[in-house]
């Protein structure tokens with residue numbers, strides 16, 4: 133089998149990519165004050181607030197979604213005062229932690245997010261080719277998709293990663309604590325002498341996004357069906373209820389075969405015309421990892 137060396141020398145932990153997702157913001161601010169919990173021998177770990185103006189206002193973003201702003205177009209735009217705040221910020225972040233796609237980029241970025249959906253603690257990966265050892269006790273969402281790709285903050289790193297979930301502007305102790313274990317995974321990435329055998333990992337690969345039913349003016353005319361609400365990661369089969377129209381009728385899922393919905397009724401996705409994401413289950417084989 134393939135032996136991979138991943139010399140994770142520089143790891144960044146981002147909070148506040150969305151300024152109303154409180155767990156990551158709180159943790160990163162704690163770690164900026166006192167970094168003991170995240171320091172590891174031979175590794176530079178940098179806690180960083182990515183969107184301070186949105187954090188100050190406790191809003192997702194000020195001008196545009198920072199977690200969609202890391203496009204080549206934005207990153208190469210001539211800098212100027214007329215650029216949206218988050219585009220300027222993306223350029224600065226790319227300078228510090230990138231440049232994206234270059235050998236100088238940080239090895240890993242943990243970008244800490246919250247979701248209003250009932251997803252539990254979730255690791256979101258962008259590539260099935262990142263042979264990290266994924267023997268995690270949480271669901272893995274794989275966003276690798278030819279059309280539904282978006283340009284995230286974490287994509288600046290060579291091996292991007294992220295964690296989740298809770299309501300906007302709220303700090304809940306259970307969610308805070310479940311996110312606090314995130315730096316433990318640094319041990320798996322960085323510590324000299326650690327080895328991982330090859331293993332197989334079940335992931336949920338993004339399949340499609342589903343919008344709410346709308347009238348001709350674009351207004352939402354249904355809610356997520358009670359049978360689907362909070363059922364993230366559970367199977368949705370053809371014929372299963374999906375939406376409850378305001379007139380009381382039920383809209384059923386009509387796709388082909390079983391999907392596993394997630395980000396169900398995520399507050400931040402109303403503006404993105406997205407009621408939930410469907411995924412398909414898939415098994416990935418992760419190569420062995422041997423530390424340099």
Ligand SMILES: CC(=O)N[C@@H](CC(=O)O)C(=O)O
Pocket residue numbers: 150199245246247248256275284294398400
């Ligand atoms: C609720 C939320 O912000 N979720 C993240 C997911 C991700 O980072 O892939 C986002 O849409 O940017």
Ligand SMILES: [Zn+2]
Pocket residue numbers: 149150153245246
């Ligand atoms: Zn977020």
